[in-house]
Amino acid sequence: LAKTTQPISMDSYEGQEVNITCSHNNIATNDYITWYQQFPSQGPRFIIQGYKTKVTNEVASLFIPADRKSSTLSLPRVSLSDTAVYYCLRGNSGGYQKVTFGIGTKLQVIP
Amino acid sequence: DGGITQSPKYLFRKEGQNVTLSCEQNLNHDAMYWYRQDPGQGLRLIYYSQIVNDFQKGDIAEGYSVSREKKESFPLTVTSAQKNPTAFYLCASTVLGGGNTGELFFGEGSRLTVL
Numbered sequence: 001l002a003k004t005t006q007p008i009s010m011d012s013y014e015g016q017e018v019n020i021t022c023s024h025n026n027i028a029t030n031d032y033i034t035w036y037q038q039f040p041s042q043g044p045r046f047i048i049q050g051y052k053t054k055v056t057n058e059v060a061s062l063f064i065p066a067d068r069k070s071s072t073l074s075l076p077r078v079s080l081s082d083t084a085v086y087y088c089l090r091g092n093s094g095g096y097q098k099v100t101f102g103i104g105t106k107l108q109v110i111p
Numbered sequence: 112d113g114g115i116t117q118s119p120k121y122l123f124r125k126e127g128q129n130v131t132l133s134c135e136q137n138l139n140h141d142a143m144y145w146y147r148q149d150p151g152q153g154l155r156l157i158y159y160s161q162i163v164n165d166f167q168k169g170d171i172a173e174g175y176s177v178s179r180e181k182k183e184s185f186p187l188t189v190t191s192a193q194k195n196p197t198a199f200y201l202c203a204s205t206v207l208g209g210g211n212t213g214e215l216f217f218g219e220g221s222r223l224t225v226l
Contacts, residue, residue, distance in 0.1 A: 031212075032212045034212055034214075034215075036215070041220065041222070043217025043219060044154070044215075044217055046216075049212065049214070087153070089212075092212055093207065093212060093213070095142045095159070095161060095205065095207055096142070096144060096156075096159070096203070096205060097159045097167065099212075100153075101146070101155075102153045103153045104153060
């Protein structure tokens with residue numbers, strides 16, 4: 001199974017930048033890194049995906065170094081509504097059947 | 112709007128009864144998945160299907176059954192053989208191929224409680 005390792009929980013104050021790191025030492029050549037966000041009693045939703053270097057969209061940035069053994073999700077200026085569980089996944093075009101959703105990182109944003 | 116729809120949102124079942132959870136998508140996605148989530152836990156794969164009339168067991172298939180008679184539909188039956196069926200069930204779908212990992216679209220989930 002394609003597994004990743006990330007912190008179980010993080011706390012941050014509103015307005016701060018939050019960086020969540022994910023380890024994937026044995027990432028395959030054709031694997032991408034994808035991050036999902038999940039609120040209680042809802043399905044996860046896609047945040048961002050990348051292969052190498054830096055990807056940025058309207059909600060987050062994803063940094064993946066050259067060796068691709070880790071990645072960092074960066075959330076700029078978090079608000080209370082960013083309190084959620086964040087999942088780091090590795091996978092390829094073959095589908096999600098071998099992708100493992102761990103327990104994710106529970107981010108708590110504090111006023 | 113395109114999306115993935117699960118029903119019912121809440122379901123109560125007596126022990127010994129089978130129940131079926133519905134999952135429909137109008138995204139023309141090839142692959143569909145069923146996950147189970149318990150409190151404070153990640154998602155665990157129950158079954159998946161990549162093509163009509165074909166499906167495969169995931170990590171925790173025992174006590175569950177599925178069908179894929181149409182591309183847009185992937186119902187899950189929780190049978191009486193499932194020892195601890197109370198959980199949050201999520202259906203998802205994605206395209207296959209294209210080089211990268213397709214975005215996984217999730218439904219809103221179905222919460223099953225066994226009384």
